[in-house]
Amino acid sequence: MPVFLDATAPDFETAFAALLGAKREDAPDVDEAVAKIIADVRARGDAAVFALTAKFDRLALTAETMRFSPEEIEMYCAEVPEGERVALELAAERIRAYHARQMPEDALWQDESGATLGWRFTPVSEAGLYVPGGLASYPSSVLMNAIPAKVAGVERLAITCPTPDGVVNPLVILAARIAGVDEIYRIGGAQAIAALAYGTESIAPVDKITGPGNAFVAAAKRRVFGKVGIDMIAGPSEILVIADAENDPDFIALDMLSQAEHDESAQAILITDSPDLARDVAAAIERRLETLERRAIAGASWRDYGAVITVSDLSQAAALSNRVAPEHLELCVADPMGLSEEITHAGAIFLGQWTPEAIGDYVGGPNHVLPTARSARFSSGLSVMDFLKRTTLAQMTPEALRAIGPAAETLAISESLEAHGLSVRARLDKLND
Amino acid sequence: MPVFLDATAPDFETAFAALLGAKREDAPDVDEAVAKIIADVRARGDAAVFALTAKFDRLALTAETMRFSPEEIEMYCAEVPEGERVALELAAERIRAYHARQMPEDALWQDESGATLGWRFTPVSEAGLYVPGGLASYPSSVLMNAIPAKVAGVERLAITCPTPDGVVNPLVILAARIAGVDEIYRIGGAQAIAALAYGTESIAPVDKITGPGNAFVAAAKRRVFGKVGIDMIAGPSEILVIADAENDPDFIALDMLSQAEHDESAQAILITDSPDLARDVAAAIERRLETLERRAIAGASWRDYGAVITVSDLSQAAALSNRVAPEHLELCVADPMGLSEEITHAGAIFLGQWTPEAIGDYVGGPNHVLPTARSARFSSGLSVMDFLKRTTLAQMTPEALRAIGPAAETLAISESLEAHGLSVRARLDKLND
Numbered sequence: 001m002p003v004f005l006d007a008t009a010p011d012f013e014t015a016f017a018a019l020l021g022a023k024r025e026d027a028p029d030v031d032e033a034v035a036k037i038i039a040d041v042r043a044r045g046d047a048a049v050f051a052l053t054a055k056f057d058r059l060a061l062t063a064e065t066m067r068f069s070p071e072e073i074e075m076y077c078a079e080v081p082e083g084e085r086v087a088l089e090l091a092a093e094r095i096r097a098y099h100a101r102q103m104p105e106d107a108l109w110q111d112e113s114g115a116t117l118g119w120r121f122t123p124v125s126e127a128g129l130y131v132p133g134g135l136a137s138y139p140s141s142v143l144m145n146a147i148p149a150k151v152a153g154v155e156r157l158a159i160t161c162p163t164p165d166g167v168v169n170p171l172v173i174l175a176a177r178i179a180g181v182d183e184i185y186r187i188g189g190a191q192a193i194a195a196l197a198y199g200t201e202s203i204a205p206v207d208k209i210t211g212p213g214n215a216f217v218a219a220a221k222r223r224v225f226g227k228v229g230i231d232m233i234a235g236p237s238e239i240l241v242i243a244d245a246e247n248d249p250d251f252i253a254l255d256m257l258s259q260a261e262h263d264e265s266a267q268a269i270l271i272t273d274s275p276d277l278a279r280d281v282a283a284a285i286e287r288r289l290e291t292l293e294r295r296a297i298a299g300a301s302w303r304d305y306g307a308v309i310t311v312s313d314l315s316q317a318a319a320l321s322n323r324v325a326p327e328h329l330e331l332c333v334a335d336p337m338g339l340s341e342e343i344t345h346a347g348a349i350f351l352g353q354w355t356p357e358a359i360g361d362y363v364g365g366p367n368h369v370l371p372t373a374r375s376a377r378f379s380s381g382l383s384v385m386d387f388l389k390r391t392t393l394a395q396m397t398p399e400a401l402r403a404i405g406p407a408a409e410t411l412a413i414s415e416s417l418e419a420h421g422l423s424v425r426a427r428l429d430k431l432n433d
Numbered sequence: 434m435p436v437f438l439d440a441t442a443p444d445f446e447t448a449f450a451a452l453l454g455a456k457r458e459d460a461p462d463v464d465e466a467v468a469k470i471i472a473d474v475r476a477r478g479d480a481a482v483f484a485l486t487a488k489f490d491r492l493a494l495t496a497e498t499m500r501f502s503p504e505e506i507e508m509y510c511a512e513v514p515e516g517e518r519v520a521l522e523l524a525a526e527r528i529r530a531y532h533a534r535q536m537p538e539d540a541l542w543q544d545e546s547g548a549t550l551g552w553r554f555t556p557v558s559e560a561g562l563y564v565p566g567g568l569a570s571y572p573s574s575v576l577m578n579a580i581p582a583k584v585a586g587v588e589r590l591a592i593t594c595p596t597p598d599g600v601v602n603p604l605v606i607l608a609a610r611i612a613g614v615d616e617i618y619r620i621g622g623a624q625a626i627a628a629l630a631y632g633t634e635s636i637a638p639v640d641k642i643t644g645p646g647n648a649f650v651a652a653a654k655r656r657v658f659g660k661v662g663i664d665m666i667a668g669p670s671e672i673l674v675i676a677d678a679e680n681d682p683d684f685i686a687l688d689m690l691s692q693a694e695h696d697e698s699a700q701a702i703l704i705t706d707s708p709d710l711a712r713d714v715a716a717a718i719e720r721r722l723e724t725l726e727r728r729a730i731a732g733a734s735w736r737d738y739g740a741v742i743t744v745s746d747l748s749q750a751a752a753l754s755n756r757v758a759p760e761h762l763e764l765c766v767a768d769p770m771g772l773s774e775e776i777t778h779a780g781a782i783f784l785g786q787w788t789p790e791a792i793g794d795y796v797g798g799p800n801h802v803l804p805t806a807r808s809a810r811f812s813s814g815l816s817v818m819d820f821l822k823r824t825t826l827a828q829m830t831p832e833a834l835r836a837i838g839p840a841a842e843t844l845a846i847s848e849s850l851e852a853h854g855l856s857v858r859a860r861l862d863k864l865n866d
Contacts, residue, residue: 084847087840094837098550101540109534116784117531117798122777124811138848171847207810226666229811233659248863254856261852293851336828343824344555351549351828354860358853359829362841365550366825377640378557378662380823390813391776392799395769395784396792404527407520408795414517414604415571418726419694420791423687427787430681 002282002306007316019307020323020374024265025235027215034190034219041194046201052191057133057164061186063202068173068184076173084171091363092143092178098365099151102384108393115400118393123153124229126204127387128196129181130211130221131172133162133188139175140361144368144382145210146179152387157181158206160196162188188213193220197228210386212369231386232379235372236265239357240326240346242317243281244333245274247353252277253284255330255356260301261294267305269324271317278308318342325376328357347376398431435715435739440749452740453756453807457698458668460648467623467652474627479634485624490566490597494619496635501606501617509606517604524796525576525611531798532584535817541826548833551826556586557662559637560820561629562614563644563654564605566595566621572608573794577801578643578815579612585820590614591639593629595621621646626653630661643819645802664819665812668805669698672790673759673779675750676714677766678707680786685710686717688763691791693734694727700738702757704750711741751775758809761790780809831864 005015040048050061068076080088108118129145131137142159149157159176161169163186176184185203187195193213199205208229209221221230239259241252256268272278285302289295311317314333321329325345333339336351343349347370350357361368369382396405405424412420438448473481483494501509513521541551562578564570575592582590592609594602596619609617618636620628626646632638641662642654654663672692674685689701705711718739722732744750747766754762758778766772769784776782780803783790794801802815829838838857845854 083843087843087847090837090840091844094544097544101542102552104537107534111527111530111798115797119535119799120773125777135849140844140848226806226808229808248859251856251859254852254859257852258850258856261850288852288855293849298852340553340826344558345822346824348825348827351826354831354834355827355829356856356860358845358850358856359834359838359841360825360827361853362844363837364548364827364829365544366552366827371822373659375659375662376822376824378822381825383823385818389778389804389809389811390816391779391809392781392793392814393773393784394781394788394793394797394799396788396797398787401787401792404523404796405792407523408792410516410520411524411573411795412791414520415573416568416726417691417694417791419687419690419721419731420794422721423684423691423789423791426681426683426687427789 002302002308005307005309007309007311007320016320022305024267024305027218030215031219034216034223037190038194038220038223041191041200042198049187049191049195049200052189053187056189057162059163059166059186066185066187066202068186073173073177073184076168076170077177079170080174085174088139088143088171088175088178091140092147094363094365095143095147096151099148099367099384103151104385104388113400113403114397115404116393116395119390120393121388121390124208124387124389125154126156126206127154128206128209129157129159130192130209130213130217131159131161132213133164136212137161137169137172139169139171140368141212142172142175143179146176146181148367148382148384149387150180152384154387156183156206158183158185158196158203160185160187160192162186162192190216190220193217193224197224208387210382231369231382232371232375234369236267237262238267238327238372239330240269240271240321240324240328241330241332242314242321242339243270243272243277244314245277246334247277247332249277249280249284251353251356252281252332253288256281256306257285257288257292257298257302258356258358259328260298260306261292264297264300265305266301268302269307269309269326271309271311271320273311273313273317275310278310282308314339315342321346325374327370327372327376328360330355330357345376347371347381401427402431435735435741437711438740438742440742440744440753449753455738457700457738460651463648464652467649467656470623471627471653471656474624474633475631482620482624482628482633485622486620489622490595492596492599492619499618499620499635501619506606506610506617509601509603510610512603513607518607521572521576521604521608521611524573525580527796527798528576528580529584532581532800532817536584537818537821546833546836547830549826549828552823553826554821554823557641557820557822558587559589559639560587561639561642562590562592563625563642563646563650564592564594565646566597570594570602570605572602572604573801574645575605575608576612579609579614581800581815581817582820583613585817587820589616589639591616591618591629591636593618593620593625595619595625623649623653626650626657630657641820643815664802664815665804665808667802669700670695671700671760671805672763673702673704673754673757673761674763674765675747675754675772676703676705676710677747678710679767680710680765682710682713682717684786684789685714685765686721688789689739690718690721690725690731690735691789692761693731693739694725697730697733698738699734701735702740702742702759704742704744704753706744706746706750708743711743715741747772748775754779758807760803760805760809761793763788763790778809780804780814834860835864
């Protein structure tokens, strides 16, 4: 049974803290196995990747067949029905337009000392994108990862996507082509992450790896972090809906189930100032769970982690939501933009009853790779910034050095860093000659 | 002996690859010890922190004495001589001015479908800053970490700084006060990181932890990552200088030694198109090493990891520098701004002969917390962005949902996510009623 809480009840704080603290994911400890796989790929390169792919994916690869050829890509793309192709193209166009606006500005200015200061953004040169195979092989995730990379200016973008028993999802191939991906490899697991990070005879190493994956992929990403950059390690999906009385309970039920159907560890929470709506949404969820295709998964998520909280007013709802810091937040209220200003921690906000979270998963434009497990308190969704880095610029003139150099020398001496101080002093002495 | 390479020699590529691949740091494996310390602090809170501080810092603390009182802070600040105080204030002012320019803009716009899209930045609410004790207790690092946090709008900023045997560095306390730090605790090591991440009876938990530390601190930061955000794990310092013939060899020698004096594992590299300068800088380094206070450290760094590379032209120097992706890059050439446009990977660039790297360590304005170990290929120095996160915003109108909803439904069905599709379809049906 999901949890039903009344925020005005005396024992609410205890129950809410328990809800916040509930551990939803018990990732299996595969770290040792992953360390061995990475060492094997570093030592034997292609040969290790082929052996591991034969073992895990029951697929015999060679240096020639590991990478999809232009002809294969063409063939798979042609298999995608018109409707799906058009939908993918619309999604790609909207995602591209949104992310293009994220491109940051370079800056260069002169300050009152005469020093020139600034920064410049440059793209990561080469990036790798992990795409899961099988059930969780989502073409939408290919767009959401690859398009920001290409908008940022990544020159070489390689995808790895396992094809167990040789089964390929043509939509993934088409999404990669639409997004401008440069290379697609039919490998997966920790061996794919190792190949991207360290390179093999056939796969050049990359500088950054993004994309979701299972426990092996997550452990491998943690291990190669430092050698390459990685994105966040995503946890199970979450949605929090703040709703007033003026809502269709079935809309909200479906929005909550659309996260619950991802994963038995997903979490859907409703916070409302209407006890009637609370009751009606819960009933609508039960009704929808009778027929939903993924009712086993969605039902388990709702039963184990679902929650309905009634509050006295919407500001209280916003305050509770801030403590959850949800990945997805729907504001189904009369003035959603106004209420959004009370939100301090959330991955993505969906405003008003005509904005189901699923719009954001596909065609809204913003990224659907978002911080989970309360990490919206300190991190953001994927963006072009994940594929850019900032180099700071500083140029002193003799006058600027005369103005601020002595302070640097003083601080260097106070930190017992003599050469630091001398590097400034030698120049000041020359200027004073 | 440092390495001397000629980029036009036939065996250069092999030697340069060896230089790039050289492992400069062998961090001791303290992970198991750190796991125990974190578990202890989580289980016993203050009591564990007191016991560990007694053991490692030979200091008996209580809930009352663990945090510096306003009177103590006042007392230590009064001990700082006028010259150092003024220098710290100048540095703080310049760092604040630079970082204030980094504050990103929120955005909100309406697209052609009628949808409202955008994003909003919000600060991390609570942050912790680790400051090492003893020799590496640098007041400049307090400014460099704390000021971006306060500029970003962090409400509560707590510092932990161990005081072995009770010895306090008054400059650290003053730097913290100038930067606007809210709480200062005299604890360190993995126990300080655990206390910041999980909280104790006396220390409230934070959302993000930044700042440098030893192997125990680095391992603890890795372990608490996910529960809280962390900044990068910094490696030994690096400088690469690109210089033409028109330079004072002693300036460049001192700049290179100012990184070498940090750490025996630090690295200083000179790339020049002038064989004469190469020879003169090497000689100047040897001369300075005769008298430098930290000559043991700087000499070991120079001997084991130093390199001088001669090239045929400065574009070749830029290309080699891009493969190194140095933390600090000095461009001591006639047209430094022009050459900087050929630089694709570097943490910070210092332009021209009047900009010693040490200016950037203290008073330049840009941050001195920068990516090491070639990670400038995929990451940036510390900035206000490390203390902000972006929430995406999306609001559909009925018209917008009619325009783009069907594509979302198509893609949801193609990914076998029925509830996602139904959440859009239910709304489209209602609109079509």
